[in-house]
Amino acid sequence: MAANRFELLATWYLRFNGYFTTADFTVHPDFRNRPGGTDADIIAVRFPHSVENQRRFSFQRDTTLIRSDRIDFLICEVKSRRCDLNQNSWRNRERRNVEYTVRWMGFERDDTRIHEIADEVYRFGARDLLEEEICIRFVCFGSESNPELSSALPGVQQILHEHVIGYLKDRFSTECYQITRDNWDEDIIEFAELCKTRSIPELLAWAREEDVQRRQPVEQQIRQRAYELYLQRQSGDELADWLQAESEIRSTKSG
Helix, strand or coil, X not given: CCCCHHHHHHHHHHHHCCCEEEEEEEECCCCCCCCCCEEXXXXXXXXXXXXXXXXXXXXXXXXXXXXXXCEEEEEEEECCCECCCCCCCCCCHHHCHHHHHHHHHCCCCCHHHHHHHHHHXXXXXEEEECCCCEEXXXXXEECECCHHHHHHCCCCEXXXXXXXXXXXXXXXXXXXXXXXXXXXXXXXXXHHHHCCCCCHHHHHHHHHHHHHHHHCCHHHHHHHHHHHHHHHHCCCCHHHHHHHHHHHHHHHHHC
16 A cells, blocks of 8 residues: 555556556565665566557546557656655665566566666666666656756656646546446545546645645644534534544554
């Protein structure tokens, strides 16, 4: 499950563009040899002949993202603010996190070759294997672009949340919104409904709202929820409202 709404929306953006995704991918450290370990918000792969072939709707793929001539492996980081890659994890060669991920992806098994591929990813942000028609690259999602990252790693694609939400809004604004989504995550169901009536800035605010709420102290969240319960009832027991709010918030945290 995505850690926040921005990660959720990035995952669905990739999904609608033909990528198979794994969220919250864990890189386990090799304690015997060196420090390591981290996580990627999303890793993804798309195969070059992927199409969504059906007659009822006309779904467009995002040509600014996809590589239609090769198998495209992505290591994705999702930031609520500026696009970036963590300096001490994905940009630190000594931790060998890219090598771990390449082995997990499984398109290469020779260790020497894996190190060569990873070295280019650390140095440039991407590696094209022309003969194999494979690419592995970093993609960063964020609220604004990062010129320093572009200068240091020009192969990293930076995608703004505004772009992702605009694409998803177009997708959810087709007739496909009538299809039952009972098996979808509650947040993406809500987002799909909001796409019918909300503007892109309003949808961005919706995504940020959850991110801000996540960072609020627990007591502040309980107080806010208790006040909402009070307004709903227009009367009642303040202590009961507080206890119910506390139960709701803390169960969400533990879940």
